[in-house]
Amino acid sequence: MIEEKIYRKIIHIDMxxxxxxxxxxxxxxxxxxxxxxxxxxxxxxxxxxxxxxxxVFGVRSAMPSHKAISLCPHILFVRPRFDVYKKVSGSIRxxxxxxxxxxxxxxxxEAYLDVSYDKLGIGSALDIAKQIREAIKAELNLTASAGISINKFVAKVASDINKPDGITFIGPSKIEAFMETLPVGKFYGVGKVTAKKMGQMNLHTGADLKxxxxxxxxxxxxxxxHFFYRIVRGIDDRPVQPNRETKSISVEDTFEHDLTRLKDMDFELxxxxxxxxxxxxxxxxxxxxITLKIRFNDFSIINRSKSLLQNTNDLSIILQxxxxxxxxxxxxxxxxxxxxGITLSNFNEITIINKNPQQLRLF
Structure with a gap:
């Protein structure tokens, strides 16, 4: 008797x-x-x-305001209302x-959902994603995009394919072919420097990596x-982790040419x-x-940290x-x-709950 493989049902919802x-x-x-x-x-x-x-003009999140203005001179700026966004996010949850x-x-x-055991007994992850998007639109007058697959990586990539207000399902039999056509820049961990190196090696898609x-x-x-080898074959065993704690947020950059002057390093910082x-x-x-990370041209690394009296996300304080x-x-x-690189850590503590549900048939 041939045993049928059992899969998780993972949805990635991205507003x-x-x-x-x-x-x-x-x-x-x-x-x-x-x-x-x-x-x-x-x-x-x-x-x-x-x-x-x-x-449409090239403005993106995390972009300096002066650059946004240069790309779109007639852009409107509004102050964030994080209390409102948090309340709406709670309604989505x-x-x-x-x-x-x-x-x-x-x-x-954005969030991952594991609907291997859904409360309403619907069974189809695709139908659940459709109902969630319809509820968000009807109740909150907002749109969301969804990606559905058997693991987190593929579901997240899928949610970006038909944005905005789109839905994409990539089933088990389609995953490897999908990964083979995926540009290397879409792979987690591939930044500008790694992408350039891959290009120089004539590695442009998942098929090339494979x-x-x-x-x-x-x-x-x-x-x-190790990750590239597994994910290009559609292998990602990471479970959905409810109430996952964010321990730190980091941004770093590797330079094409070594920096030797402090003013150049300040500019990059x-x-x-x-x-x-x-x-x-x-x-x-x-x-x-706040932690500063420095890697030298001999690949040695040092990290230097300073703890403040109060929590902050203020750009001027971080930079100073x-x-x-x-x-x-x-x-x-x-x-x-x-x-x-710069890391900000020591956020408010959150309890982490780790669960790894038994896998079920996807559809």
Whole structure:
């Protein structure tokens, strides 16, 4: 007797331009116009979210305001209302709970759901995703996109395919073919430097990565090579983790040429800090411990931290702190720096609940 393989049912729900969509919903004068939540018309700060009308011009979240203005001079800036976004996010979560308690929020506007055992006995993850999207639209007057598959990675990628207000299902028999066509830039862990290296190796899609053995991938990309080998074959065993704790948020950048001057390092830290502040605003997080990461051209790494008296996500405070840490560490300017990174941690503590449900037939 041939045993039938059993799969998880994973849905990734991603709200469409969430902060901006809430503002356009609540204020008719913003509808149909390029809108930035966060930042300022004076060019200070970073964009926390951009409407789809602004995205047409290339405006994106975590982008400095001055760059957003240069791309879209007539863009409108509004102050974030995080208390409102948090309340709406709670209403979305209540809709999720009608179907499952296995919910892993990634931020206010996206989450994984494991509906292997759905409360209403619907059985089909695709039907559940459709009902959730319909409820969000009917009850909250907002749109969401959904990706459905047997694991978290594929579901997350799928939710981005038909945005906005779209739904994509990638079943077990389609996963490997889908991964083979996926650009390498869509793989988790592939940043600008890794993507450039892959391009130089003529690795442009999952199919190109698939031609390499696991030892070859590890040789070229370190421990990430193990992940690439598995995920290009559709293997991702990570469970949905309800109430997952966010312990830290980090942004780092590897430079094409080593940095030797402090003023160049300060300039790069400003860009990194702006991206970090944007992510912190999106996740509505403030931390007390700021950590500077430095990797030198000999691949040695140091981390220097400072804990503040109060939690913060303020760009100016983060930047001032890391610049002080950098100047103390490299006052002699005798080192060649390959990478810089900033981490904010020590958030409010949240209880972590780990569950790994038995897998069920997907459809």
């Amino acid at each position: 469409d331009a969430f902060f901006a969509s809430v503002e356009q919903r609540d204020f008719p004068e913003y509808r149909g116009k390029p809108l930035a939540v966060g930042g300022s018309p004076e060019g200070r700060g970073v964009v926390a979210a951009a409407s789809y009308e602004a995205r 209540e809709i999720f709970k009608r179907y499952t308690d296995l919910i892993e929020p990634l931020s206010l506007d 031609r390499l053995t696991e030892p070859e991938l590890v040789k070229h990309f370190g421990k990430q090579g 400003e860009k990194i800090a702006e991206r970090l502040a944007g992510r912190l605003q999106k996740h509505q997080l403030k931390g007390r411990t 702190t890391v610049k002080e840490l950098l100047s103390k560490e490299l006052s002699a300017e005798d080192k060649r720096v390959r990478l810089l």
